[in-house]
Amino acid sequence: MAAIIEMGRVFRYAGLDLEDPNPELDSREVLRHYARMYPRLNGAKIIDPVVEGDKYVYEFREANYGDKG
Template sequence: MTVAVISLDRVFRMSGRDLPDPNPSMEVEAVLKHYARQYPRLTGAKIVPPIQENDTYVYEFREAGFGAKG
């Protein structure tokens, strides 16, 4: 029996916009910090567990206060 290992690509979603994976070996938290330098509104954002879309894991960066009523 042959076992095939499939590696899924990652995409990081911010407010409906897909951001490419800067480095597949980076931890997800490090990717968030990487993009927070470019998009300051991601400072303090939460990482939503990934969903699988075809051959890609999609991680959502949810901004602090997203969906909050006030």
């Protein structure tokens, strides 16, 4: 018999694993939620999730303003 595993989400920023504040929110809404606590997340990119154990791990990367190219 196959087991159904519900995958949770974790949001990683600067080496910190941030909990999912609300599974109903999409990843952009979660980014806005955490940008209130971490202002450097304003304008950040969301990297596609990878699976680690029983969780999807999304990475928030700060925008690199001033980079050429």
